[in-house]
Amino acid sequence: MIEVKDYITIAGIAVSVIFSFCSLIVGLKNAKKTLFINSVTASRIKWMDTVRTSISEYCGLILHVGLTDIDDEKEERLIIEKIDRLRFSIKLQLNRFDSFDRKIIEKVDHLSIIIEDEDLEDEVLESELNQLVILTQDILKLEWEGIKQEVRKGNLAKREKLALYYKHHLPNAHND
Template sequence: MGLMKSVITNVPNAITTGGIMLTCFIGIANIVYSIVNNRKTRFINTVTTSRITWISELRNYISDYISLIPLDSSIYMDKYTNRNEFFQNFYKKKLLIELMLNKEDDFDKNMQDVVIEIYNIVEEIYKCENLIYKGKLLDYEKLDTKSKELTINRLVEDLDNNTAKIIKEIYIELLEITKNNIITMDAKSIIKMCEFKGINRIDDIYIICINKLVGKLRDKIGNLVESSQNLLKKEWDRVKKESEKGKYIGNERNIRSYFLIMLLCIIVLFICFIKTL
């Protein structure tokens, strides 16, 4: 009878103590839950913001790179004297794009290749102009015959083999060359021969070659724009997927943590209740 009375007397105290402790533990659980959830949210937002910034910067770099490229051969002629300043800026834009891309990723690598191809084509256009305007090169007119030949040799050898082949094809077609010994000659040897013999139409051949290279340039720029659109779309899709995945994982972990804390609270409350009896 005394034991029963003691139990009855202690039950209200135990309930009161347990209620206070449960309230404290629930408050702590909510604080922990909020901290964990906020950290996950901040992390997701940081990753998403970084990707959005990357997408925006890459788009701007590509736009700036393309905007520098003249798509009219006459513009290259007009800007020939400013070529060094142009290439300094053009090369900088190329590097900025390359640094934004991951060469280990096939998609990025393909885009990087197109950016480099465009740069190389523009460079070849100016190499052709160097041959047209060789008289404007520093002290060229003051050189003796041998030194002029060495300068021409250097300019011709600096041409890409594919550019030299285009010049050869134009030369054969324009001058209606039928001699087999000329047709079978190395492309750069033909260019040197034209320069040394002073063939009148050689500059016209270079201009036609520049027009062909500008045509290639337009195609490559089209490829770059298309690749850029595909890459940016892929990255936007990745941002959405990672954001949704991060939220799902974060919520799942938070709910699991919350229930574990609640279970711990119940166990502690039960032990406290037993001890008060």
């Protein structure tokens, strides 16, 4: 015959099994969430580095073409080809539906056009390049702040993303 203490022991074992199972489920869910956040974060950091590298190389080549008299036609053609590849690469890394990204795309397209102007003043070119750099710094800062918040809080709610976006976008609105 089973005594009361046996029922208590069985109940204790059952509760332990249930708690262990729940802990396992929660642990797996948290591990999956952490893995996802780490994967997305790594991809975003890589994207930031790619954008930073592309923009800096693009600006350097635009400045070189704008400020230097290149006598060698072949060299000039190669530089222009590289500028074109970078321009399209930059545009493909950005979201054409985002107003912030669109400003960078417009500035990149504008710079590719104005360097063909032989009467372009050095100060104008440098100002245009500085505007592109500032826009890029702002978007990279926005992305970095988003990464930091997501690492701390997990997936951000839409209102948190909007607050972050407007914090970094509106105060630095660059009127062209």
